[in-house]
Amino acid sequence: MLPEENFISSILTQAIEDAAYTGTSKKYLKHKQSAIDWIMSNDPQFMQYCKILGLDSNTIRNKIVKHVPMTITKQQKEKIHARI
Numbered sequence: 001m002l003p004e005e006n007f008i009s010s011i012l013t014q015a016i017e018d019a020a021y022t023g024t025s026k027k028y029l030k031h032k033q034s035a036i037d038w039i040m041s042n043d044p045q046f047m048q049y050c051k052i053l054g055l056d057s058n059t060i061r062n063k064i065v066k067h068v069p070m071t072i073t074k075q076q077k078e079k080i081h082a083r084i
Contacts, residue, residue: 008049012060015039019070024079029072033080036070 001009018035021028038046039061050057064070072080 005053008052012049012053016064016068019064020068022069022073024075026079026082029076029080032070032072032076036072039064039070 015035015038018028018031019039021032023029047057050060
């Protein structure tokens with residue numbers, strides 16, 4: 001793998017890890033929501049990163065949805081909306 005591909009792979013991996021976050025830290029919940037939005041939208045950057053790695057963005061997105069628990073729990077929703 002080229003250095004650029006390693007870097008892009010790390011970015012995608014971090015987004016998946018952020019989307020799967022199960023804790024209640026407001027800081028990390030913001031990362032979780034941003035990652036979910038980025039993965040689930042047709043963000044040109046996400047699509048380009050997949051393309052650079054020789055991956056189809058729709059296929060990758062579908063695999064992430066199937067295998068990564070990205071739901072926001074009730075506790076996480078409460079923490080997001082708390083005025084602290």
